[in-house]
Amino acid sequence: MSNELTGQDASLVDMNEFPSWIIFENENFLILNKPGWLVCHPSKNGELSSLIGAARVYCNAESLHLVSRLDRETSGIVVIAKNKATASKAQKAVESRAVSKKYLAILNGAMPYSATVAQPLADDKNSLVAIKQACAIRKTSAKKALTIFTSLKVSEDDANNKFTLCEVEIITGRKHQIRAHAQWLGHTIVGDKIYGPDETLYLDFIETGYTEAMAKILPTARQCLHAWKMDMSQIFPELQITANLPQDFIDFAKKSNLHQFILESEIIK
Numbered sequence: 001m002s003n004e005l006t007g008q009d010a011s012l013v014d015m016n017e018f019p020s021w022i023i024f025e026n027e028n029f030l031i032l033n034k035p036g037w038l039v040c041h042p043s044k045n046g047e048l049s050s051l052i053g054a055a056r057v058y059c060n061a062e063s064l065h066l067v068s069r070l071d072r073e074t075s076g077i078v079v080i081a082k083n084k085a086t087a088s089k090a091q092k093a094v095e096s097r098a099v100s101k102k103y104l105a106i107l108n109g110a111m112p113y114s115a116t117v118a119q120p121l122a123d124d125k126n127s128l129v130a131i132k133q134a135c136a137i138r139k140t141s142a143k144k145a146l147t148i149f150t151s152l153k154v155s156e157d158d159a160n161n162k163f164t165l166c167e168v169e170i171i172t173g174r175k176h177q178i179r180a181h182a183q184w185l186g187h188t189i190v191g192d193k194i195y196g197p198d199e200t201l202y203l204d205f206i207e208t209g210y211t212e213a214m215a216k217i218l219p220t221a222r223q224c225l226h227a228w229k230m231d232m233s234q235i236f237p238e239l240q241i242t243a244n245l246p247q248d249f250i251d252f253a254k255k256s257n258l259h260q261f262i263l264e265s266e267i268i269k
Contacts, residue, residue, distance in 0.1 A: 011037065012045070013054035023241055028086040029079065030055055030064070033243040036075035036222045040066060055080050067091060068101075068230070071176070073193075076103070076227025076243045093235040094173065100231045103168040103178060104245065104267065106224035106252060107187040108196075110162040114150045117181040121145045121174045129199050133180040146171035147181040153261040163190060163256040167228075178225060190252065191220035220252050228267075244268065 024031040032051065034040070040051045047053035055064055065087035067079040081087035093099050120142035124134035136142040148169040155163040164187065168178050176195070182188055183195040193202040193214075201214055210221045226249055232239035245253075245268055253259040262268055 012048040013038065013051075015048070015054065015057060018054055018058055023077065023243060024239070026238070028082055029236075029239070030059065030082060031239075031241055032078050032080065033246075034070055034075055034078045034227075036073050036226075036246060036248065039072045040069040040078060051078060052080065067094065068227075070227055071179075073191075073222035074103075074225045074227060075246045075249065077101075077230045077241055078227070079230065079232075079241075089235065090232070093232060097171065098232075098234040100229075101170050101173070101227065102229040103170070104226045104228045104249070105166045105168050105178065105182065106190045106249075106256065106258065107164045107166055107182060108190055109164065109187045110154045111149070111151050111164040111166070111185070111187045112154050114148070115185055117145075117147045117149070117184060119145065119181060119184055121177060121180055127199060129194055129202055131175070132194050132199065133174070133176045135180060135184045143174055144172060145174045145177050145181065147177055149182070149185065152265070153258055155257045163258065165253070165258045165261065179223070190224040190256075191218050192223040192225075193218065196223075219255075220248065222248070224249055224252055 021032045021034065022030065023033050034051055038051050042053050043049040047057055052064060052066055059082065061082065065081040065084065067081050067087060067090040068077065070076060070078055079090065081090055119135035120137055121133045122136040122142040124132040148171070150167040151164055152167055153165045170177055179189055179192055179195045188196050193205055197217060201217065205214065226243070226245055228243060230241045250259065253262055
């Protein structure tokens, strides 16, 4: 098994590889294409165990500011501001919805239609996983959430084993928003350990990492969710960002007969 996805023992960042993750950099921003095995926030395993820690090493900076962030097993665009003034301006742009964010996801099942989900989200008190969210219209603690799923291509596999490539736009930015809303639609994201076939897989993963037993249940080592595009040009004209798909996403697209569509539609540049 690869040592990139091993729970608390996940690999440390190789600083020789780190520059290849850079999408854009200037005096105010460092924008990265995060791999799908790395946490954004600092962890107890030192600077090179997190994206922000490795960014501080790369920039030789005591302090950097996460403008956007992703779950560990979601790959793609993460925006880091190099100073407080830029961070404040960027965060205000996000809060005022002057920033658009689009993801690519591969869903389980055939979904030949597009859907807008406006289900509020709250902590799932019935779950064994403390961080899990659930659609909860009647809870006063629920936060408004709006996600637009655009079906791009349904795999041409056999009738019992279909997958759907979706573009997903988030209008709000709630924890696990895309994953919880996909579950509500009945088309969970391929490889999702929390919102997929068995949430206890996530608990096992935290303890043991990705195992052969998990591979028999989950077709990918992490969820097929990638933060693909971000447009901040209303506030920062130079920032229209696209993050190339990682190899593991491409590999599953090949297995599920979605790769040709990805090539022909120029999703891969």
